[in-house]
Structures are given as C-alpha cells and as structure tokens.
Amino acid sequence: MSSKILVAGDVHLGAENANAEAFGGFLDSVSQNCTGIEQFVLLGDVWDLVRRDPFGCAWETSETVTRLKRLAEEIPVSFVYGNHDTYLRNLDDALYGVEFRDQHALESGGQRVQFRHGQSFDRLQSDVVSTYLSGAGDRGDIDPTNGRKDPIVASGRRLVQRSKRGLKLAASSLLGADAGFDGTPTYPRRERRAHSHVEEIAADKLVYGHTHVPYVHPDNTVANPGSWKSTAPVHNTFLVVEDGDIELYQYDDADAAESPEGDSTGSLDALGTPISGVSF
Template identity: 60%
Template sequence: MTRVVVAGDVHLGSSNANADAFNGFLDWIYRTRDDVAELVLLGDVWDLVRRDPFGCAWETHDTIMRLKRLGEHLPVRIVLGNHDTYLRTLDASLYDVNFSDHHVVHQRDHSIRFCHGHAFDGFQFDRLSKRLSGPGDRGEIDPTNGLKDPVVAMARASVRAGTNRVRSLYTAVTRGARFEPVRYPRRERRAHAYLDTVPEDKLVYGHTHAPYVHQDNLAANPGSWKSTAPVHNTYLVIEAGHIELYRYRRDGDDEPIE
C-alpha cells in the first residue's frame, strides 16, 4: 500500500466541470483503496471564486459524500488553491478534513512536495480571476460560456511560440549556434526552479490544467477535470518515488500518457 494518487483542478460547480467522471474516479479509488496509501487533491476542487459556498456544496453533495467515505479508509489531503476562498475560513477540525497550503510525502529515497502552483503562474491575477468568474450564485461563474479555457490556452501557446522565435533569432545573431526550442513554458520552468528553494527533490503541482511529467521525473502536473481543457480527466500515480500520468476512462482501463 504505497501508491499515492493525485488529482486537481476539478472546479466543481462550474458548468464545464466533468463531475460525473470525477465521481467515477473517486468510486474507482474506493474500490482499490487497499492499494492506495493516500489521495492528494491539489486545490480548486470546487470553483469558489465569487461563488455562494452553500449552493456549490449543495450541488456537489454526491462528491462530498464520496470524499467523506474515502476519508474513513485512507488519508484525503486537500491542498488549498487560488479558488478555495471559503475553504480557508473553515475550521478543519470540525470536518475531519486535512487542508494545507502544501503537503510532503516521502517514498524510498525521494521526498515529494505537493502544492497548487498558482505562485508559479505569471498570468495569475486575483482581480482578473474574479472578473472572469462572473457574478457568483447558482453556477453563474463563467460568463464566457466555456470559451475562457481554450482562449487562455491559445494565448499561452502564442506567447510561448513568440518567445521561442525571439530566442532563436537572438541565438542565431549573437552565437551562430543552432537554437534548441525551450521544452517547457515559462510557468513550468518557474515551478522547476522552485525546487532549488525547498528541501524536497520532486514537485507535484496543479493550477495550470496542463498535464505532464518532467522528462527527468522531477516535477509533474495532474491536469484538470474541466471538459474545456484540451486534455482532461487526468491524474497521477506515485509509487516508490516514480511519477506516472494517466487519463481516467469510465469504460476500460485508464490510459497512460507519456
């Protein structure tokens, strides 16, 4: 029983959150609970930016009950994210839930730090998040009707492509060397650099909704459960310090992602 399962950025309460798939994922963990050491949720499980917390909890009662059932058999860790406004004010001792800004797991010769990751995102502005999250009550939290995620993804891709072109030109002019494109976007590189400031040797974070595992298995992001994300319903499994990425499938075996 050494496997740690990691998911994040479900954004329950949002109209484009794949709640049914996430509930199926929790049911799968419950069925295989004897093989799971703990479940780590990397924040933004609920979309609570300018949202009525009671209404969101009422609408997601099925998920809450699944998490409660799981918590009776294995540790369920919830790392707080930038959308977890109201969860920060809860008295966790009254609800028997483990809330924290980060979590650390030791496996074999590795120590792994878990956090949400919004501190690494140069595009993260609280005022902008609130503006894009609508007026608040009864699910009205995305006035863009699901267009926000793909538009933001395209904007980030354009910025990255432009940065690569500038660096390519700069390298050709100043060094005359062949340019190697940057493998990871700036927000991922900032996360990787964060490892130099903490005692842990691996980092697992969320927030960006972009699932990946670092080529050297030093960092990873489980992705999101929002249907508007290009790749969604993904999660991580960590065993003996090794991180692997999967996509959840309700029918058939889950799909490993390289």
C-alpha cells in the same frame, strides 16, 4: 506491496465543462481499490468559486462531498488550497475527515515529494483578485453566473494567453524547433518557474496543479496531474507516486464500469491507463 500516493486536482466543480460525473466515478473507484494506497492528495480547485455562491456550489455538488468523506474513512485525504479555495479555509476539517493544507510533503521511496497548487508560479494570478472574485455572486442567488467566470477577468486572461501563444508560435517558427538542444521540450514560463522551485525547497520532487496541463518532466522531478475539465485537450488525469517514481494516468469511466464493485485489489488498472501527457 509498495504503497502509492494518488494525486488529482483542478476539477472545478460547478463550472461549465467540469466533468463531475467522471470525477465522481474516479472517487468511487479509488474507494473500491484502495489497498496499497498510502494517501490521496487533492491539489486544490476541486470547486470553481469564481463569482459563485460557495454554499450553492457545495449544495449542487453534495455527492462529491459525500464521496470524499467516505473515501477519507478508508485512506488519508489531504486537500491543498488552490486559488479558488478562499472560502474553504473557513471549514472545520474535522467535520470532513480531510486535512486542509497550504502545501503538503510526503516520503516515497526515500524521496521527499512536495505538493502544492501552483498559483505562485503564475504571474497572472493574484491572491487579492482571487479573494475578491471568489464567493458570493452579484445577486446573492445560488450560482447567479450559471458557472461562468467573471466575463471581464476571463476575457483579459484569454487575451493575454492568446498573445503568449502567438509569440511562442512565432519564436518556434523562427528557431525552427520546439525543443531544447538536448531534445527535451521547451516549457512555458509557469512550468519553468515550477521546475526551478525544486532547487529552493527541502524536497527532491515537486507535484503541482493550477495550469491544467498534465505532464511528468523527463527527469521525473516535477509533475502536474492536469484537470477534469473537458475544455483541456487532455483531461480526467491523475498522478501516481510509487517508490519515488511519478507516473501520469488517465481515468477511463468505461473501464471503471467493468471493474467488479468492491474489488479492493489495489490494482491501478481499475483506476486508469498510463499516458504520456501533453506536448508543450
């Protein structure tokens, strides 16, 4: 049986519309069906720490911490820091059995795959701003913002993103197509920066998060597992890397509920269904 690498990220626990229940069920399914899984990689932003009390957020989502620790006893779990993870850098990974990293690389089917969060491809992203916004809230309470982002920052990002979408629609209308001459989709700039990054690193493939857009590039060299926020058009998604091939899956908690508990068959059917991702 060939080994598999599971990849998920951008759950944003503690934020509005984060599907904590589905992600918890997914972790349970991985624990119950971990045969043949070489490693589980989390691409950061599992918790949403913008203007939140980090202790309060961890307290509210303690079941997820317990699940991750239990899973780490079964298979290696690596956590790649995201832009929301400023305070996680102070944790002792030995206490959780999870390895915290800035980036990660693994071999699969003779291919070297690099894993990173992907905020470096986002020019609207600033580590200085993230550090300022992450962590304790205005009043020092447990979650004084009730999971909401800083309103000024959130409004500014929405305005910029809305403007970019408008420009893209206008350009598509003028050009009369949403795809390149070879029929492949025309990707936004963050994705294009990620694609070109493969040429700069000692790896054959790149798996990154941050943008919440689940897809696998047509040439199978770059992929994004998407997010677990119900605000995303396609969510509750993850990637499977097997023999160097990357495939996108969507978790279905209804199917998982029908799977016999403790059935460690290693079957991906118990974890999700292959999907094609989203259109750009």
